[in-house]
Amino acid sequence: xxxxxxxxxxxxxxxxxxxxxxxxxxxxxxxxxxxxxxxxxxxxxxxxxxxxxxxxxxxxxxxxxxxxxxxxxxxxxxxxxxxxxxxxxxxxxxxxxxxxxxxxxxxxxxxxxxxxxxxxxxxxxxxxxxxxxxxxxxxxxxxxxxxxxxxxxxxxxxxxxxxxxxxxxxxxxxxxxxxxxxxxxxxxxxxxxxxxxxxxxxxxxxxxxxxxxxxxxxxxxxxxxxxxxxxxxxxxxxxxxxxxxxxxxxxxxx
Amino acid sequence: xxxxxxxxxxxxxxxxxxxxxxxxxxxxxxxxxxxxxxxxxxxxxxxxxxxxxxxxxxxxxxxxxxxxxxxxxxxxxxxxxxxxxxxxxxxxxxxxxxxxxxxxxxxxxxxxxxxxxxxxxxxxxxxxxxxxxxxxxxxxxxxxxxxxxxxxxxxxxxxxxxxxxxxxxxxxxxxxxxxxxxxxxxxxxxxxxxxxxxxxxxxxxxxxxxxxxxxxxxxxxxxxxxxxxxxxxxxxxxxxxxxxxxxxxxxxxxxxxxxxxxxxxxxxxx
Numbered sequence: 001x002x003x004x005x006x007x008x009x010x011x012x013x014x015x016x017x018x019x020x021x022x023x024x025x026x027x028x029x030x031x032x033x034x035x036x037x038x039x040x041x042x043x044x045x046x047x048x049x050x051x052x053x054x055x056x057x058x059x060x061x062x063x064x065x066x067x068x069x070x071x072x073x074x075x076x077x078x079x080x081x082x083x084x085x086x087x088x089x090x091x092x093x094x095x096x097x098x099x100x101x102x103x104x105x106x107x108x109x110x111x112x113x114x115x116x117x118x119x120x121x122x123x124x125x126x127x128x129x130x131x132x133x134x135x136x137x138x139x140x141x142x143x144x145x146x147x148x149x150x151x152x153x154x155x156x157x158x159x160x161x162x163x164x165x166x167x168x169x170x171x172x173x174x175x176x177x178x179x180x181x182x183x184x185x186x187x188x189x190x191x192x193x194x195x196x197x198x199x200x201x202x203x204x205x206x207x208x209x210x211x212x213x214x215x216x217x218x219x220x221x222x223x224x225x226x227x228x229x230x231x232x233x234x235x236x237x238x239x240x241x242x243x244x245x246x247x248x249x250x251x252x253x254x
Numbered sequence: 255x256x257x258x259x260x261x262x263x264x265x266x267x268x269x270x271x272x273x274x275x276x277x278x279x280x281x282x283x284x285x286x287x288x289x290x291x292x293x294x295x296x297x298x299x300x301x302x303x304x305x306x307x308x309x310x311x312x313x314x315x316x317x318x319x320x321x322x323x324x325x326x327x328x329x330x331x332x333x334x335x336x337x338x339x340x341x342x343x344x345x346x347x348x349x350x351x352x353x354x355x356x357x358x359x360x361x362x363x364x365x366x367x368x369x370x371x372x373x374x375x376x377x378x379x380x381x382x383x384x385x386x387x388x389x390x391x392x393x394x395x396x397x398x399x400x401x402x403x404x405x406x407x408x409x410x411x412x413x414x415x416x417x418x419x420x421x422x423x424x425x426x427x428x429x430x431x432x433x434x435x436x437x438x439x440x441x442x443x444x445x446x447x448x449x450x451x452x453x454x455x456x457x458x459x460x461x462x463x464x465x466x467x468x469x470x471x472x473x474x475x476x477x478x479x480x481x482x483x484x485x486x487x488x489x490x491x492x493x494x495x496x497x498x499x500x501x502x503x504x505x506x507x508x509x510x511x512x513x514x515x516x517x518x519x520x521x522x523x524x
Binding site: 144146147149150151152153154155156157160164165168169171248249250251 | 319321338339341343345351353354369399400413417
């Protein structure tokens with residue numbers, strides 16, 4: 001509770017100082033919109049639903065793209081860890097492509113899919129799939145062999161060993177890979193939305209881009225705040241419970 | 255079926271190891287781990303394999319478990335050739351090898367879940383029975399990292415016992431525990447062995463431990479791994495590790511061990 005009070009006080013002081021600096025003219029309003037202006041933008045954009053619509057479009061893209069990235073990345077990682085031929089081909093490819101910021105795929109994605117959702121999904125998937133695959137691969141390789149041996153003497157073999165032993169044993173790695181994949185997906189999506197106009201829906205990035213075009217910095221900052229909030233929320237809702245479970249079971253941290 | 259029934263009238267040796275040899279090839283050369291090793295284990299017998307590190311006793315245990323295959327020779331369990339790991343021969347390791355993603359109950363249930371004949375409720379009852387047997391029923395909801403070393407080995411024992419294997423293969427299971435905990439476990443394992451009528455093959459480098467637990471102590475020498483001598487320990491049970499009678503046996507075995515250790519082999523490691 002105390003931590004929250006401290007944080008609330010810090011945050012309030014930050015906003016008040018900002019507002020004062022803008023009102024006194026020390027920070028020119030053209031450069032920095034005041035918190036009150038941003039608040040006004042929030043009210044207006046919520047009332048005309050533009051902010052909600054954009055958030056909906058963006059979240060849908062993010063969640064779907066990430067889900068595809070997970071669905072492809074996890075099995076890919078397992079394959080790379082299991083078969084040397086996969087590690088030497090797809091594994092190397094994954095390592096290479098992971099270093100490529102996925103927004104670099106935008107020109108090709110537009111060419112292949114047009115200004116459609118498919119193009120943006122492609123970019124998001126390219127952003128998340130490789131880091132998830134690499135983390136799964138590393139996780140599996142770090143499983144102490146004695147677990148599999150113990151499982152074998154208990155009658156486990158083949159797919160059962162993979163699903164019930166190797167996979168859960170590599171969870172700490174996989175979850176941190178999932179988190180990294182999520183962060184990459186989120187960044188790719190924002191970059192793509194700002195960079196590319198997708199005709200099938202305007203997301204947060206597009207609205208931020210329009211804010212720049214119209215020099216509506218209250219809109220730009222407002223969207224930036226929403227992006228931060230969504231990131232925080234995802235962490236608290238999706239990853240924090242998983243990490244709590246891992247820490248409790250494995251007895252790591254705290 | 256009738257043939258099987260007929261054969262059961264004359265029970266075959268529980269475990270038969272016949273002329274087993276094994277060589278490991280590594281980048282730094284090859285290690286002749288086992289050389290023409292033969293061993294017969296009776297139903298319900300407690301056999302201890304003793305010897306210095308590198309004498310191949312763990313390798314032999316892995317081969318009996320079906321985790322490794324011999325280069326030559328064969329292993330029979332209940333008269334049938336061992337071709338792979340099987341839950342009729344459960345293995346326990348020096349590390350507990352408990353699964354950290356499961357709680358204590360989940361670990362004990364692991365092997366039971368691989369028995370399709372049981373219903374879930376029965377599995378839980380069986381798991382509880384074995385946790386009670388090792389005195390840890392109060393900890394069934396605990397996470398593995400919350401247990402002490404001795405408790406972990408107890409859970410590992412319960413996990414190995416739960417699917418009711420006839421044979422237990424134990425690879426220095428108490429080596430990393432403190433002396434006090436170890437002594438408690440000597441008592442426990444003897445009690446469980448008698449109560450549940452298991453056949454146990456127990457690997458250790460601790461001669462006293464071997465003399466305390468085994469009906470028979472099989473002495474190995476390294477480079478290459480061979481059986482040198484066998485000792486029958488004829489003492490009433492439960493045995494106390496610090497008893498004088500036991501000390502006589504362990505002195506005798508230790509003397510034999512030193513005799514068989516070739517000077518040049520000492521300190522070469524595993």
